[in-house]
Amino acid sequence: MSKTITIDGKTIPFEDGQTIMEAATAADVYIPHLCHHPEFTPHGSCKLCTVKVNGRNCSACTFPAAEGQDVLNNTQELIDDRRKITQMLFVEGNHFCPSCEKTGNCQLQAVAYHLNMLDDHFPLFYPNREMDASHPDVLIDHNRCIFCALCVRASQQHDGKNVFAISGRGINKHLIFNAESGQLKDTDLDKNDKAAHICPTGAILIKRTGYQVPIGQRIYDHHEIDEVSLATTEHQHGE
Amino acid sequence: MQVFIENLAADHQYQPTRLLLILRAIQARYHYIPEPAIQQLAGLLNIPSTQIIGVVEFYSFFHLQPRGQYELLISDSITDAMLGKHNLMGYLSEKLQVSVGAVRSDGLVSLDNTSCTGLCDQGPAGLVNGYPLTRLDRPRIDLIADLINQQKPVEAWPSELFEVEDNLVKSGLLLEQPIQQGAALKATFKRGLKETLVEINQSGLRGRGGAGFKTAMKWQFCSEEQETVRYVVCNADEGEPGTFKDRVLLNSYADQVFEGMTVCAAIIGASQGFLYLRGEYLFLYDKLQTVLEQRRAAGLLGNNILGQGVGFDIEICLGAGAYICGEESALIESLEGKMGVPRNRPPYPVTQGYLGKPTVVSNVESFMAAAAIAEQGGNWFAAIGTEKSKGTKILSLCGDCAKPGIYEYPFGTTIQTILDECGADDVLGVQVGGPSGTFISNQEFHRKLAFEDLATGGSFIIFNSSRNILDIVNNFTHFFAHESCGFCTPCRVGTSLLKKQLDKIIEGHGSAGDVVSLEEICQLVKSYSHCGLGQTAANPILTTLERYPELYANRLKKISYEPGFDLDAALETARRMANRHDAAAHLAQVGEDHE
């Protein structure tokens, strides 16, 4: 007999060592997430994947599944709070979706749609953040970074490099590059690196490809993020 | 500089785990971490330069831009504010001709705020190049300004400026009778290691750092791990504002604390221990090293302790200004030479701690108590206290009272008893457990010091009726926003939102609905944050909102909407640019006329 947990009353099998997120995904249950990607070590920072495990809030992407756990995922309370956490991510940066190259392919935007986010709710921070356009093929727009560290992990764990890091404390967190000049052009990032393609938002963009797929024909213009997330085992959404 | 850094790295055996100590030395010498030093270190330690930059930008005491040759920091603790810190800061800034947060144009001196320095019983306090300045007043500031302007090296400053008193007012079970050096270890070996763990279990000792987990259980879990390399870590980060009892324990009872660590090491089978000392307690460093030396000489540390074949030694690591490093997994990251970002749990440190190995992290006072219990037995300790909280608790009392300092009380003592003994009158309320704890009003002084009622890691701040509760809450809320590590969304963004929303209400720009919004943010930060910092960051607001809702409500304007900022002030730049001073260039705050 395989071990099981329940998610919103539904029985879900799991294997030892799996997180709640992994068990859920394998069973076609979507748990909203942004900093999680199945190929990389979980980070547990965005907190969008928060579920109630036996009454306690836990991050599904890092919390190990264990026999008999009673997990709540789609409760109104969790959905409302996940929306507010998403709104926090929006107000903290500068996200002007209509003018962003990533619109329609952006997971942050898609999660916001999914959670029925209709406004910013919180006061905007309007931080003063810059762009780094120094690299011939890759553009960084710090305004849209949500500090999910996916680029950091992809560079280390997939590309065998160490191009990105997150520096600073608290609200002053920011993305930095591993080069003496601090500029992206002086790192060993290549446009074919996984790290250049992993960003869930429009913070890392490949130059000269932005409008190859017209707005209106992009992934989340037609599909909900839960559907995309579960359909692509590779989780290549936004590509 | 190149030679200096080469030698420094060699002194630390090119170990990346020593990054903080290395950076402390560079900061002390150059008053910043120069870019070439970062590149050179990255090569020498074989780590990415981004790790070094990350660490420099994470810890408050490291800087990428030059600070003054005299780096002056003044404590931002609420108790310092109550002792007239703001006034003094203004005076200091004027006297030294440097604004707060800046470096004087000649590069000689820089001035800034810093989080509580653990000197609340002798404030207003500060730090100069890492060393504590106590009881600041105008004459002292005059003297300090002269010394700086004469460019007198800090080592040559009059020692009374740096005097730190223990202020030990009331001793109990532990403080009254420190153990004889070696007595706890001898008793432990005589009784047996397992048997001693049973005694510690019997004593009911619960962690004194805040969470209150049973100490014996933690040690036992760690000892049962498969992995045989294990570590003992003493948490002396003591960052909770208003807490300074570990400072006194390490100043006057360090031998017993180290003995407790050694007992733990013998029981769990660890051969290496660390004392993680907060950067603010640099002044204790040499003294503590001497105690360690002396214990080595006495055969109480080293390869063969008391001839029992047990090998254990202790290394002291210094922090660099980050409250979050008191959280045990962040502390471990910091010990490894990284940013103090709390880990995902499970695995817990007892399973995977320092360098991935099983690690016990316990508080200074927990080790001190464990040493006494190892000598005296469990029942001696368990005879005192309440059912769920055995023994005594060492408190650091400060704020509005006649005798601030260290007090040891049996668990179960009422707040009123404590207030009576320290000479506090006309009390408005007490912050028990620091900003992350609870604000209790003067209707609740019958309540008890105990894990099951009012828990505290040691902080106990008293406020008399001249104090303004919202000022207190404001100080604490800003503290958390400043100290959030920024890893998780609810705390990183939420603590800043709390700060903004509270400022809006306090500054009188709040309107109907704004207190409800404040509460909403509180709930999000509390329920969804990754670690204890975020989970408690809303406590100052929540615990006062519960007791004094009218205080908040009275600040609101009786209109349905009010802009979150001062409209007229926002036009100032535009007015200047347009060179306009006429009435039409000014704007009334919307709605005020309808009030």
Ligand SMILES: Cc1cc2nc3c(=O)[nH]c(=O)nc-3n(C[C@H](O)[C@H](O)[C@H](O)COP(=O)(O)O)c2cc1C
């Ligand atoms: C933000 C934060 C700060 C903390 N600071 C300290 C501290 O300064 N000293 C301490 O002993 N424990 C501190 N703790 C608690 C530690 O995580 C840990 O529980 C404690 O060191 C365990 O020791 P104990 O069992 O002896 O209490 C802090 C926890 C959090 C979440």
Ligand code: SF4
């Ligand atoms: S740049 Fe993108 S992938 Fe990297 S941390 Fe920021 S949001 Fe995440």
Ligand code: SF4
């Ligand atoms: S709760 Fe705050 S301090 Fe703790 S991990 Fe999250 S951001 Fe860091």
Ligand code: FES
């Ligand atoms: S997806 Fe789990 S915390 Fe981000």
